[in-house]
Amino acid sequence: MVTVSYHCPRCGAVAELQRGAYLDDKCVTPDPLDGWTYADAHEAADADPDGDPYADSEGVVIVCGAAETDGDGCGEPYYLSFVKFDEGREVEPNVAVEEVRFDFRR
Template identity: 65%
Template sequence: MTVPVRYVCPRCGAVATLDRAARLADKCVTPDPLDGWTYAAAHDDFEDADGVEVVCGAAETDGEGCGRLYYLSFVKYESGRELDPARPLDPADAPNFRFRP
């Protein structure tokens, strides 16, 4: 069973509607892809992908858009546990190798 789901471009606010399987759980919508996630184009079958690559302003977008890519990521599991994407290290937490004053 598919359901129409609406998503907002994180850059310009244009709304896109995708028909997708009701069983898929959304994780997030981001301007950049998540590390370790695989994405399919919105016009392809994305049932087996980890997410969808949406072109803002393409056919699935209601009205005009900015023309840039953004990414819808689905919840992803490994061995029954939800995976979180790798996040870059916060500069405040990064090791400091400056030993001289």
């Protein structure tokens, strides 16, 4: 198990999770990725203190300001998504056209 820190994409508050070192992070987003299932950070951590609480998860939903953030934060949920595979190939999330952003500032 390792302790990993994540920043809320809305307010920047830091959350810390204890999880297996073998899990690869894909991204942290304000909204869930289409097709991913998420474990609740608080419930999963309380469920099995000796094992990896996220071993069967494709990601984790973190509530900013909950226990994982020591009470600091905006109170909004955000989503940590792990890399997942289907038949040996990495699965890419489906992103709606409205969510695609281009930054042309220089």
